[in-house]
Amino acid sequence: xxxxxxxxxxxxxxxxxxxxxxxxxxxxxxxxxxxxxxxxxxxxxxxxxxxxxxxxxxxxxxxxxxxxxxxxxxxxxxxxxxxxxxxxxxxxxxxxxxxxxxxxxxxxxxxxxxxxxxxxxxxxxxxxxxxxxxxxxxxxxxxxxxxxxxxxxxxxxxxxxxxxxxxxxxxxxxxxxxxxxxxxxxxxxxxxxxxxxxxxxxxxxxxxxxxxxxxxxxxxxxxxxxxxxxxxxxxxxxxxxxxxxxxxxxxxxxxxxxxxxxxxxxxxxxxxxxxxxxxxxxxxxxxxxxxxxxxxxxxxxxxxxxxxxxxxxxxxxxxxxxxxxxxxxxxxxxxxxxxxxxxxxxxxxxxxxxxxxxxxxxxxxxxxxxxxxxxxxxxxxxxxxxxxxxxxxxxxxxxxxxxxxxxxxxxxxxxxxxxxxxxxxxxxxxxxxxxxxxxx
RNA sequence: GGAGAGAUGGCCGAGUGGUCGAAGGCGCGCCCCUGCUAAGGGCGUAAGGGCCAAAAGCCCUUCGAGGGUUCGAAUCCCUCUCUCUCCGCCA
Numbered sequence: 001x002x003x004x005x006x007x008x009x010x011x012x013x014x015x016x017x018x019x020x021x022x023x024x025x026x027x028x029x030x031x032x033x034x035x036x037x038x039x040x041x042x043x044x045x046x047x048x049x050x051x052x053x054x055x056x057x058x059x060x061x062x063x064x065x066x067x068x069x070x071x072x073x074x075x076x077x078x079x080x081x082x083x084x085x086x087x088x089x090x091x092x093x094x095x096x097x098x099x100x101x102x103x104x105x106x107x108x109x110x111x112x113x114x115x116x117x118x119x120x121x122x123x124x125x126x127x128x129x130x131x132x133x134x135x136x137x138x139x140x141x142x143x144x145x146x147x148x149x150x151x152x153x154x155x156x157x158x159x160x161x162x163x164x165x166x167x168x169x170x171x172x173x174x175x176x177x178x179x180x181x182x183x184x185x186x187x188x189x190x191x192x193x194x195x196x197x198x199x200x201x202x203x204x205x206x207x208x209x210x211x212x213x214x215x216x217x218x219x220x221x222x223x224x225x226x227x228x229x230x231x232x233x234x235x236x237x238x239x240x241x242x243x244x245x246x247x248x249x250x251x252x253x254x255x256x257x258x259x260x261x262x263x264x265x266x267x268x269x270x271x272x273x274x275x276x277x278x279x280x281x282x283x284x285x286x287x288x289x290x291x292x293x294x295x296x297x298x299x300x301x302x303x304x305x306x307x308x309x310x311x312x313x314x315x316x317x318x319x320x321x322x323x324x325x326x327x328x329x330x331x332x333x334x335x336x337x338x339x340x341x342x343x344x345x346x347x348x349x350x351x352x353x354x355x356x357x358x359x360x361x362x363x364x365x366x367x368x369x370x371x372x373x374x375x376x377x378x379x380x381x382x383x384x385x386x387x388x389x390x391x392x393x394x395x396x397x398x399x400x401x402x403x404x405x406x407x408x409x410x411x412x413x414x415x416x417x418x419x420x421x422x423x424x425x426x427x428x429x430x431x432x433x434x435x436x437x438x439x440x
Numbered sequence: 441g442g443a444g445a446g447a448u449g450g451c452c453g454a455g456u457g458g459u460c461g462a463a464g465g466c467g468c469g470c471c472c473c474u475g476c477u478a479a480g481g482g483c484g485u486a487a488g489g490g491c492c493a494a495a496a497g498c499c500c501u502u503c504g505a506g507g508g509u510u511c512g513a514a515u516c517c518c519u520c521u522c523u524c525u526c527c528g529c530c531a
Contacts, residue, residue, distance in 0.1 A: 063490085063491085066489085066490060066491090066500090067490070067491065067499095069500080070489095070490060070491085070499060070500045070501090071499080071500090073499085073500060073501085074498095074499055074500070076511085076512085077500090077512085079511070079512085080458075080510095080511055080512035081458075081459065081512080082511095083458080083511050083512070084457095084458035084459080084511090084512070085458080085459075087458080088458075088459095093511080096511070097511055098511095099511085100511035100512080101511075103511085104510095104511075269450080269487085271450095390488095392487095394450095399469090399485095401486095401487075
């Protein structure tokens with residue numbers, strides 16, 4: 001239906017192949033080789049320690065092994081060709097045939113060594129996070145994030161606000177106990193008017209992004225392959241955060257629509273004219289929340305399953321930072337229209353996610369906590385995911401395929417938006433006023 | 441679930457053991473001719489990786505994936521994946 005959906009045989013991702021040492025994996029291997037110290041200095045801003053020495057050592061080994069294997073292969077090819085030509089002329093080929101035997105043996109052992117060193121390099125590289133953009137503020141954790149702007153004033157209430165759990169139970173719309181009996185902790189059943197509000201929020205977001213921000217709506221798989229997850233950076237490092245489905249195919253439940261949506265362009269070479277691509281999808285997200293025991297155990301803030309409207313952009317590298325600003329305002333537009341007070345935070349080096357080069361979080365005001373809480377996260381992954389996915393565009397200036405830049409952002413988390421609406425729109429009698437933007 | 445067919449470059453499509461990374465066509469790019477909403481001619485046009493400071497150059501890999509046979513595989517054998525058609529089933 002569209003140019004970018006064409007199947008590209010050329011671009012079919014072959015990997016890990018015997019000679020694809022770079023393989024488009026992770027950080028740009030060339031800059032890593034050229035200046036490992038600079039990469040190490042950059043990654044140190046995240047608190048990630050890059051072992052330059054061990055990189056150098058297996059890089060040296062890799063080079064030696066690869067050169068030797070290539071040399072042997074070249075000789076074997078030439079030798080085989082000589083055999084063919086001799087036989088064609090009806091000449092004796094026994095000398096070349098004897099050499100061929102030796103070459104076969106030598107090549108087998110050289111290849112084995114090459115495969116081994118490449119596997120080692122690859123798994124090491126897959127564990128390296130993205131480099132950070134220069135503008136990312138320094139810092140170790142959440143507390144060092146920098147507020148960029150703030151919008152809206154928290155309502156002055158002349159009563160003590162309830163949290164969404166109390167409000168939801170009063171209204172008979174949120175049932176955590178029933179969900180616990182059915183599935184366990186960190187699930188919820190939403191009922192009646194609140195279920196409808198939840199649905200309205202999701203549809204509202206989709207409508208705004210498609211009709212006002214130029215996104216194309218997608219319906220996507222909720223079960224994805226390990227390869228797709230590796231493409232966007234969840235695997236191999238963060239398997240513990242995912243739900244793996246017991247099945248022959250080895251499916252995982254998506255932790256975010258970012259995975260299927262961004263992978264839409266994997267193994268593609270896109271024509272410059274189709275960029276930028278802007279997609280929006282409403283999906284559930286499944287997260288094991290391993291390692292968050294005791295955090296936000298009450299309520300809907302942190303669940304194993306939640307709905308999210310996700311924005312994804314595929315852009316030319318030169319445009320990606322402008323796109324990040326725009327994408328962030330697209331997510332903000334939802335909160336503005338819902339008249340929810342929020343602030344925009346630039347995440348510090350220590351808080352930026354694995355695949356991202358720069359991230360803005362949107363935090364919405366929650367009266368019950370008297371705090372701003374994350375409701376969206378907007379990231380520019382630059383070429384990081386594109387390299388892992390082999391997602392490229394043809395740069396007219398060079399005529400060559402180059403990695404695209406990918407961005408994603410929640411626009412916004414539906415479950416948390418429901419929480420925010422309940423809490424910010426509550427009345428003294430425990431009723432909820434429906435935001436004007438949702439009335440029709 | 442059962443039966444069959446297929447997978448080659450941006451696209452279509454040849455190619456059953458040896459100068460095949462791959463004929464031919466289309467598309468695209470540059471140039472020439474021509475000069476008006478036409479046509480003709482020439483050349484060029486895959487991706488990934490390595491060596492090199494770099495360019496040039498050289499080399500390796502890739503004809504769905506993996507393995508095997510062979511001195512040598514797009515071509516022969518095995519396994520898998522995906523696509524299409526028919527039957528069954530299902531929303």
